[in-house]
Amino acid sequence: MQLSDLESWLTEKNLRGHWQMESGREEFRPHLWKWDDIYKGLMLATELVPMDKTARRTIQLKNPSLGDRMTNTIHLSVQCVMPGEIAKAHRHNAAAIRFVIRSAPGTFTVIEGEPAPMEAGDLITTPSWTWHDHYNSSSEPTIWLDGLDIRLVSMGRNLFENYPRDQQPRERPAGFSSRIFGYAKPAWMNSEHLTPPFRYPWEDTYATLSALRESEGDPFNGILLSYKHPVHGGATLPTFACELQLLRPNEKTRSHRHNSTTIYHVFRGEGLTVADGERLEWSQGDIFVVPPWSWHKHENRSSQDAILFSIADWPAMMALGIYREETD
Numbered sequence: 001m002q003l004s005d006l007e008s009w010l011t012e013k014n015l016r017g018h019w020q021m022e023s024g025r026e027e028f029r030p031h032l033w034k035w036d037d038i039y040k041g042l043m044l045a046t047e048l049v050p051m052d053k054t055a056r057r058t059i060q061l062k063n064p065s066l067g068d069r070m071t072n073t074i075h076l077s078v079q080c081v082m083p084g085e086i087a088k089a090h091r092h093n094a095a096a097i098r099f100v101i102r103s104a105p106g107t108f109t110v111i112e113g114e115p116a117p118m119e120a121g122d123l124i125t126t127p128s129w130t131w132h133d134h135y136n137s138s139s140e141p142t143i144w145l146d147g148l149d150i151r152l153v154s155m156g157r158n159l160f161e162n163y164p165r166d167q168q169p170r171e172r173p174a175g176f177s178s179r180i181f182g183y184a185k186p187a188w189m190n191s192e193h194l195t196p197p198f199r200y201p202w203e204d205t206y207a208t209l210s211a212l213r214e215s216e217g218d219p220f221n222g223i224l225l226s227y228k229h230p231v232h233g234g235a236t237l238p239t240f241a242c243e244l245q246l247l248r249p250n251e252k253t254r255s256h257r258h259n260s261t262t263i264y265h266v267f268r269g270e271g272l273t274v275a276d277g278e279r280l281e282w283s284q285g286d287i288f289v290v291p292p293w294s295w296h297k298h299e300n301r302s303s304q305d306a307i308l309f310s311i312a313d314w315p316a317m318m319a320l321g322i323y324r325e326e327t328d
Helices: 003-012 018-024 035-048 176-180 202-211 314-319
Strands: 031-033 058-060 075-081 086-092 096-102 107-111 114-117 123-126 132-136 142-148 160-162 198-200 223-226 241-247 256-258 262-268 270-275 278-283 287-290 296-300 306-312 325-327
Touching: 031 035, 031 278, 035 058, 035 075, 075 086, 075 132, 096 262, 107 123, 176 198, 198 202, 202 223, 202 241, 241 296, 256 296, 262 270, 262 278, 270 287
Parallel strands: none
Antiparallel strands: 031 287, 058 075, 075 142, 086 132, 086 160, 096 123, 096 142, 107 114, 107 132, 123 198, 223 241, 241 306, 256 325, 262 287, 262 306, 270 278, 270 296
C-alpha cells in the first residue's frame, strides 16, 4: 500500500492523519472592505429588502481567506433602519454591540425595557440573552455597526427567541442604566444581569480623547481608550472588548502582534495599517481585520486626526489562559 492509498482510505472513513493537517489548514489573512461598497450595498438593500422580510437588514462582511465568515471568533456587519421602520424585538445568547455611524434624533435601541438614544459615535451593548429592538422615528436613515461574538458562541449552539410583539414595552426612562452604574451609585441596587446593557455616549468618549490628546499615549496604538464594563470595570463584554484610538496627524505606531483578532472601523480620517506585510490603506468608513499573531502597525498619513473604533476577542483569549503578545 502506498501513502496515497492510506490517505484515500482514511478519507472514505472520515478520518485524517496528523501529517495531512498542515496542507489543509486555512490561512487567515488581513482584509479591508471599502465603505463605498458597503454603503452602496446597504442603500440598495433598503430599496429591495423590506423589514417584514428579514429580522435585520444588514450587510455582512466575508473574509476571502475564510470563505463564509469574517473571522474565526467575532463578527461585524452594517445595519440600516430607515425612517418609520422597526427592527423587531428578539434575544440571543450571542452578545452584541452597536457602534453608531450615522443617526438623527429619534432613533433608539430598546434593551430590557430601557430606550437608548442612538447618536453618531455612541456605543450601545446588548449582552447575551437581553431583549432588544430598534426603531427610527426620525426623518433620516440610521446606520450602525453590529459586532457579535457569534463565532465563539456557535462553538456550542446559537440560541434565539423572538419577542411576542414587534416591540417590547419601555419600562424604564432613557439614561436609567448610566445613573445606576455611574460614579454615584444607589447603595441598595444590584444589577439583575452579570453584564448589564449600557450606552457609552460619544460626547463623553470624545471629551476623554480630547483631554488626552497631548499625552504620550500607547506606542502601539496612539491614544487608546477601552470601553469598560459598567459593573466590574473590566473588558466591555466577557468575550470581546471595544476600544477607540486616536492617531494624531502624521503619527506612526510601533509594530506588535498578539494571538487575538481585531476588527477596525475608520470612524474619522485616513491612514495606513501594515499587517503581515500587507498595506491596508484606509479612509473614513472602511473596515479591516488584523488576524491573530500578525505583526501590525498604524500610520496617520494626513494632517487631521484619525479615529479607529475596534472590537477584539482578547478577553476570551485571556479567560482561556492562552493570550500572548510580542513587541518589535
